[in-house]
Amino acid sequence: MSDTEQVEQVEQEVTQAVAAVPAIGASRTDMANAIRALAMDAVQAANSGHPGAPMGMADMAVALWGSHLKHNPTNPHWLDRDRFVLSNGHASMLLYSVLHLTGYKLPMAELKKFRQLHSKTPGHPEVHVTPGVETTTGPLGQGLTNAVGMALAEKLLAQEFNRDGHDVVNHNTFTFMGDGCLMEGISHEAAALAGAWKLNKLIALYDDNGISIDGQVAPWFIDNTALRFVAYGWNVLGPIDGHNAELVASTIAEAKTGADKPTLIICKTAIGQGSPNRANTAKAHGEPLGNEEIALTRDALGWPHKPFSVPKEVLAAWDAKAAGVAAEAVWNDKFAAYKAAFPELAKELLRRMKGDLPKNFNQVAVDTAVAAHTKADTVASRKASQLALESFTAALPEMLGGSADLTGSNLTNTKCTPNLRFDAVTGESNGGRHINYGVREFGMAAIMNGVALHGGYIPFGGTFLTFSDYSRNAIRMAALMKLRVVHVFTHDSIGLGEDGPTHQSIEHAASLRLIPNLDVWRPGDTAETAVAWAVALQNKNKPTALLLSRQNINYAPKSGLGDISKGAYVLAEPSEVGMKKKTQAVIIATGSEVQLALKAQEILATRKIAVRVVSMPSTTTFDKQSVEYKSSVLPAGVPRIAVEMGVTAGWWKYGCAAVVGIDTYGESAPAPVLFKLFGFTPENVADTVEQALRK
Secondary structure: OOHHHHHHHHHHHHHHHHHHHHHOOOOHHHHHHHHHHHHHHHHHHHOOOOOHHHHHHHHHHHHHHHHOOOOOOOOOOOOOOOEEEEOOHHHHHHHHHHHHHHOOOOOHHHHHOOOOOOOOOOOOOOOOOOOOOOOOOOOOOHHHHHHHHHHHHHHHHHHHHOEOOEOOOOOOEEEEEEHHHHHOOHHHHHHHHHHHOOOOOEEEEEEEOOEEOOEEOOOOOOOOHHHHHHHOOOEEEEEEEOOOHHHHHHHHHHHOOOOOOOEEEEEEOOOOOOOOOOOOOHHHOOOOOOHHHHHHHHHHHOOOOOOOOOOHHHHHHHOOHHHHHHHHHHHHHHHHHHHHHOHHHHHHHHHHHHOOOOOOHHHHHHHHHHHHHHHOOOEEHHHHHHHHHHHHHHHOOOEEEEEOOOHHHHOOOOOOOOEOOEOOOOOOEOOOOEEEOOOOHHHHHHHHHHHHHHOOOEEEEEEEHHHHHHHHHHHHHHHHHOOOOEEEEEOOOHHHOOOOOOOOOOOHHHHHHOOOOOEEEOOOOHHHHHHHHHHHHHOOOOOEEEEOOOOEEOOOOOOOOOOHHHOOEEEEOHHHHOOOOOOOEEEEEOOOHHHHHHHHHHHHHHOOOOEEEEEOOOHHHHOOOOHHHHHHHOOOOOOEEEEOOOOOOOOHHHOEEEEEOOOOOOOOOOHHHHHHHOOOOHHHHHHHHHHHHHO
16 A cells, blocks of 8 residues: 555545544534533623524534534644634634534633633634634625635645645635625625636535524525525535534535535524524524523423533534544645655745745845836836736745736736636636636625635735725725735826726725724835835735825935835935925825925925925834834924825824815816816925915
């Protein structure tokens, strides 16, 4: 028997052992009732929460976690584990119960602190808080979409790194979801892409209980879900009895044999299953059952145990630690053989899964910025972004780009990132690294979150800045989850021109800057754009939004590049326009408006007014600098005037005496006409400075 055959035999034995777990000591019904009881008890103790969905999905959890899920509770971050996403995150007690029961470091004490301050059991699952939680869910539909991103990352990594006889990337992505997830529009975007990409290792289990907060969903949710997913190119199984754990387990086994499509399993369930008076009602959804109903439910389930008490035989049936260690040991042997045969590939896979940048990244970043500084191109910052991307995507194979149907406008494609395509028959990819997401901004953003959560890639995607409104909640989730995701937002102002106010960004820069842990950059030339990209790629624990112009921007001469990465720096002192006087005012500008500031400085010099020009490509980065540095850039006692083609809100915090901005919507006209109409001219900036000094 060859080494490969021995490994496969051991892996098969482990799989059989995992499948046999429910037969040890306790029935599947007992295992499911443990989840129901813990969910009831925790919600009651917190006096808030959602007991109904965990009680309804308990048998589904037994089927998946007891018979199929490849995971190791002693190592939640094992590279080749299956991913599980609870898309209907309000059912968090289902996940917390299963994590506790299977052996993760989530003791009963944490379940008793459900929804309490600093517990590991928050109201909705949060990645990096609870061991075993793969993503933060709660905003419905996004969990499913994250799962699509995870499955995409797995598929691409497998094709990139696996070799004959060495399948070191080979795992499934499972998600539970409910009616609410499917009513959210993002589910359409995500499911359609999953079908187009033939993500055959994505398996979604739909908790079809027909209840939402407002009651029976039939009057407002009439979709034929099965046909809808068939139309997306999915394999659809069911409807089946979601309370028959053996049937659910066998259906999952069937789904895992699918070679060319993702699979939807429709599970008919009763919300609040087991509750005599609350099952199948909206009352079971989002409030405690109450002590009296819990007592009745315990009797109905035949569960005589005290709150937060699980019999030893049930705990033993759930315990997945030994099986998890064995499964990972099998994979470790496979990876050792892979490493021996392909040492460089193994090293590269581990580097990328850790999220470390290549050792030569700093030099690449410096070279890219210096090249931009030396060449001093006059181009739109969206083109400057593409120039930087040519360098970075060549050096970082983990960069996975894309655009929401605007590639020719966003310029997110490069020579070494061909369009990603999948074979219609085999489902294999062509090795492309640029994704055509179609007109699906929200889906794109949440899929990128899933890719980043899985690991192995740094996702970036583009659309117009005004359409950040569509993807805003996924951007917020990336910030909340501390994910390295880069959003390329072009057409950043009224400079868009003729398309008019529906497409012209006014409030968007200010609103994005309000999102905690989101780094926002609006660079003013090629050098600033290159530095912004370098910073974004180094932001391992935060997403970045790059706001880029459609119109060309002249390069701004500068003495060096060192302070750009601090978010703001002194671009031009009065001496650079022949003034020997002490600085009388500071003009702060971002993006294309830096050019206005420099020209206004020249005009003011003819009026004997000495002005310093500060370029502030990133307020979010500058705000985190030391007091000393900020004071050196914006000296005390000197009037400050900000210039940006956006709402004035947000600039007053810098103690500005005036702001040249736009607090109305734009107009449809050529950009130069709009600049003059709304006062974005060097003369108006100069006049505004002079008026501020007079005051």
